[in-house]
Amino acid sequence: MFHHVRALRLTSCKFLCSHIHVQRRLFFLSAAASPQWRQTTDILLLCAAAQTLSQSQQIHAQAVLHGHLPRSVSISSALILSYANFYSQPSALYALFSQTLPFSRSAFLHNTLLRAYTVLASGSQKSYIDAARGFLIYNDLFRNTGFQPDDHTFPFVLKLCADFLERAKGLEVHGMLTKTRFNDDVFVNNTLLLFYGNCGDLGSVEKLFDDMPERDLISWNTVIRVFSDNGCWLETVGLFKEMVLVSRFRPNTVTVVSVLPVCAWLEDINLVSSVHCYVFKVGLDGEVRIGNAMVDAYGKCGNVAALSGVFEEMVERNEVSWNSLIGGLAYRGFNTDALDSFRLMINENMKLNSITIATMLPALVDLRFFSKGREVHGFSIKMGVDSDVFVANALIDMYGKWGHFTGASNVFCKMDLKNVVSWNSMIGNFAQNKRELEAINLVREMQAHGEIPNSVTLTNVLPACARLGSLYQGKEIHARTIRKGSAFELFVSNALTDMYAKCGCLDLAQNVFDTSLRDEVSYNILITGYSQTNDCHNSLSLFSEMEMVGMKQDIVSYMGVLTACANILAIRKGMEVHAFAMRRLSHEHLFVANSLLDFYTKCGRIKIATKVFDRIPLRDAASWNTMILGFGMLGEVGTAINYFEAMKEDNVEYDSVSYIAVLSACSHGGLVEKGKEYFDDMLAQNIKPSGMHYACMVDLLGRSGLMEQAVDLIKSLSMKPDANIWGALLGACRLHGNVELGCWAAEHLLELRPDHSGSYALLSNMYAEAGRWDEADRIRKLMNGRKVKKNPGCSWVQIQDQLHSFIVGQRLDPSLLLESSR
DNA sequence: GCAGTCCAAG
Numbered sequence: 001m002f003h004h005v006r007a008l009r010l011t012s013c014k015f016l017c018s019h020i021h022v023q024r025r026l027f028f029l030s031a032a033a034s035p036q037w038r039q040t041t042d043i044l045l046l047c048a049a050a051q052t053l054s055q056s057q058q059i060h061a062q063a064v065l066h067g068h069l070p071r072s073v074s075i076s077s078a079l080i081l082s083y084a085n086f087y088s089q090p091s092a093l094y095a096l097f098s099q100t101l102p103f104s105r106s107a108f109l110h111n112t113l114l115r116a117y118t119v120l121a122s123g124s125q126k127s128y129i130d131a132a133r134g135f136l137i138y139n140d141l142f143r144n145t146g147f148q149p150d151d152h153t154f155p156f157v158l159k160l161c162a163d164f165l166e167r168a169k170g171l172e173v174h175g176m177l178t179k180t181r182f183n184d185d186v187f188v189n190n191t192l193l194l195f196y197g198n199c200g201d202l203g204s205v206e207k208l209f210d211d212m213p214e215r216d217l218i219s220w221n222t223v224i225r226v227f228s229d230n231g232c233w234l235e236t237v238g239l240f241k242e243m244v245l246v247s248r249f250r251p252n253t254v255t256v257v258s259v260l261p262v263c264a265w266l267e268d269i270n271l272v273s274s275v276h277c278y279v280f281k282v283g284l285d286g287e288v289r290i291g292n293a294m295v296d297a298y299g300k301c302g303n304v305a306a307l308s309g310v311f312e313e314m315v316e317r318n319e320v321s322w323n324s325l326i327g328g329l330a331y332r333g334f335n336t337d338a339l340d341s342f343r344l345m346i347n348e349n350m351k352l353n354s355i356t357i358a359t360m361l362p363a364l365v366d367l368r369f370f371s372k373g374r375e376v377h378g379f380s381i382k383m384g385v386d387s388d389v390f391v392a393n394a395l396i397d398m399y400g401k402w403g404h405f406t407g408a409s410n411v412f413c414k415m416d417l418k419n420v421v422s423w424n425s426m427i428g429n430f431a432q433n434k435r436e437l438e439a440i441n442l443v444r445e446m447q448a449h450g451e452i453p454n455s456v457t458l459t460n461v462l463p464a465c466a467r468l469g470s471l472y473q474g475k476e477i478h479a480r481t482i483r484k485g486s487a488f489e490l491f492v493s494n495a496l497t498d499m500y501a502k503c504g505c506l507d508l509a510q511n512v513f514d515t516s517l518r519d520e521v522s523y524n525i526l527i528t529g530y531s532q533t534n535d536c537h538n539s540l541s542l543f544s545e546m547e548m549v550g551m552k553q554d555i556v557s558y559m560g561v562l563t564a565c566a567n568i569l570a571i572r573k574g575m576e577v578h579a580f581a582m583r584r585l586s587h588e589h590l591f592v593a594n595s596l597l598d599f600y601t602k603c604g605r606i607k608i609a610t611k612v613f614d615r616i617p618l619r620d621a622a623s624w625n626t627m628i629l630g631f632g633m634l635g636e637v638g639t640a641i642n643y644f645e646a647m648k649e650d651n652v653e654y655d656s657v658s659y660i661a662v663l664s665a666c667s668h669g670g671l672v673e674k675g676k677e678y679f680d681d682m683l684a685q686n687i688k689p690s691g692m693h694y695a696c697m698v699d700l701l702g703r704s705g706l707m708e709q710a711v712d713l714i715k716s717l718s719m720k721p722d723a724n725i726w727g728a729l730l731g732a733c734r735l736h737g738n739v740e741l742g743c744w745a746a747e748h749l750l751e752l753r754p755d756h757s758g759s760y761a762l763l764s765n766m767y768a769e770a771g772r773w774d775e776a777d778r779i780r781k782l783m784n785g786r787k788v789k790k791n792p793g794c795s796w797v798q799i800q801d802q803l804h805s806f807i808v809g810q811r812l813d814p815s816l817l818l819e820s821s822r
Numbered sequence: 823g824c825a826g827t828c829c830a831a832g
Contacts, residue, residue: 111823155824187823190825191824193824194825219824219825220825221825222824224825225825255826256827260827261827288827289827290827291827292827293827295827296827319828320828325828327829355829358828358829359828360829362829390829391830393829394829396831420831421830422830423831424830424832425830427831428831431832
């Protein structure tokens with residue numbers, strides 16, 4: 001019997017002890033007399049192999065009963081480890097340690113407790129408290145005992161430092177082991193590699209790896225892992241090649257499964273294939289983990305044939321293989337195939353796990369199979385994985401994209417362990433569904449819960465601030481990104497630039513732009529931003545600058561710069577852009593063509609606009625609307641109406657904007673009856689009139705002097721009249737000198753737009769024209785009191801290639817004129 | 823005593 005046990009222990013008891021064997025031995029031991037217990041080996045074996053908590057407790061009780069505890073260090077240690085493996089009873093661990101009689105404690109017992117805390121701390125859920133307990137035991141070893149740390153102590157404490165990124169402590173331990181000369185030990189150095197790697201200190205990793213007196217297979221695997229974890233993919237592949245070609249070590253399963261994801265991220269199908277060949281050559285192809293990693297790698301490279309081939313040929317498959325298959329298919333959008341495999345997996349009676357669910361859900365979202373997704377949610381509840389972070393986060397995303405906010409927030413609230421992705425998914429749901437305030441508030445709440453917003457949070461919430469125009473919140477977030485350093489990520493700086501631009505703070509937008517990384521998107525944001533301000537000429541210079549810094553203008557750039565040209569009537573510059581776009585064949589893009597129409601009509605070049613329009617092969621509503629608006633603006637009301645009728649015949653889906661265009665044309669031409677007809681026509685089409693439509697109608701009636709009808713229309717509205725409506729009425733009143741009605745309109749207008757200088761000016765001028773000077777003065781004072789600045793009159797001139805803007809009261813630099821005459 | 827395949831948010 002003893003020999004049998006001994007042999008087992010020598011060949012690693014963990015793997016050989018079957019459940020039944022342990023049961024039998026336990027039964028035997030509890031029945032037998034105490035001499036059996038002297039065979040410590042036997043007990044250790046049992047402890048190591050104990051497969052349930054109650055077995056360990058049984059052994060524990062027997063040991064106390066037979067008087068081996070609290071004397072035997074071996075038994076205490078074995079029990080401590082056994083308890084730690086069940087992630088339970090942390091108090092029992094320390095009790096076992098402290099109850100062991102002081103004279104029989106040893107460095108070994110300290111090491112065991114330290115190891116146990118390492119196991120507890122670095123389990124599936126990180127436990128900082130157990131990590132702290134581990135560090136206490138390590139410190140205790142120096143201070144309160146007569147023992148010294150040994151080569152078994154350091155790997156554990158270093159693992160804690162590595163897992164918890166305790167950089168200072170790790171450096172201290174490194175110093176200590178140099179002092180105590182344990183730095184020759186290969187185990188210690190391997191863990192040290194991991195520590196430096198996790199801290200991102202690759203320089204130290206490289207140096208240590210070069211200086212290590214001895215390396216083993218694990219050293220190579222660790223260093224490969226560390227480089228891949230730090231995103232140094234080419235270096236990782238280099239190390240792998242060096243290992244194969246130069247070192248005396250042969251890659252094993254761990255090496256291959258570490259290097260394959262790197263080949264996958266590099267999307268280097270040749271690399272994956274060569275590793276695949278190598279695996280065959282050295283006979284590792286039967287390894288299920290390698291097969292799984294292979295399936296995954298081919299999937300990430302988008303080679304569906306190879307992926308399915310490897311999967312088919314695998315001699316052994318587990319649930320990870322199926323998950324990899326499904327994930328690989330879904331990764332490149334083969335969602336239907338992924339769903340088929342998922343069904344097959346169920347039919348084959350494979351065990352689904354949380355990863356299967358978290359892989360399948362996004363594929364179903366992509367397919368818009370939401371009710372199927374809800375079924376999968378049901379599965380996950382049955383399996384008890386619905387509050388797993390990955391599953392729950394995928395569910396939050398799914399319900400959000402489905403528009404089921406209560407579903408999303410139910411999942412979110414039920415999670416007992418949220419992470420930053422959970423918060424970001426919720427924030428994204430709100431931000432992308434026009435619930436901006438909720439998104440912004442959730443960022444605050446997230447911080448109150450101790451979660452730090454990352455770049456994804458910011459790229460989600462900044463557009464929400466932009467849409468709300470809430471500069472204050474945007475600035476608050478900006479300050480935070482500077483503190484956290486994430487403002488330097490391209491995505492974030494672009495979102496910041498966009499937020500400032502949309503809030504109208506182009507100076508701040510420009511500032512972010514000037515101090516951050518830039519790409520084409522950054523330029524487009526500013527070009528578009530400036531095109532909607534008084535600084536349109538900046539759009540033009542940025543457009544040219546793109547060319548100079550080697551960036552290619554795209555559709556968005558053309559659209560932005562053409563809007564700018566239209567706003568400042570920069571005809572020559574706009575035509576240059578047109579020619580430029582033609583050389584790049586970009587003018588064929590519908591959006592660019594529509595921008596050209598807008599530009600030419602606003603500049604009054606209706607003939608060129610017509611030519612551009614005629615050459616658009618497939619016009620959309622915007623193309624037609626722009627032309628109708630253009631003709632209307634130029635007073636060619638008949639043509640505008642003809643275009644509107646032609647549009648209907650062209651089977652283009654005319655929209656509410658089309659009616660704004662045609663109504664404003666009628667209004668310009670004084671065609672009251674025609675306008676009314678179109679308005680009724682619109683109602684008959686079930687197009688809900690907006691404030692803009694009513695404003696057109698008020699304008700139409702008002703211009704023709706039908707003030708009463710205009711007022712009746714305003715009074716009959718079910719909605720609260722907006723600024724456009726009051727503005728239209730005010731304009732009409734000024735035209736017809738109706739001061740009383742004008743005041744009524746203007747007071748409403750100023751209430752809605754207290755910062756709109758034009759309204760004050762209009763009202764004040766109207767009073768002045770009616771000779772009511774004191775009233776005019778009152779309005780001027782009100783405007784000054786509210787600190788409303790009147791936008792100065794501004795004009796532009798193009799001299800040679802340069803566009804110059806100047807405002808009222810400012811003189812053009814004479815040198816420019818000289819230059820132009822040269 | 824040290825390394826270890828598959829999953830979620832823009």
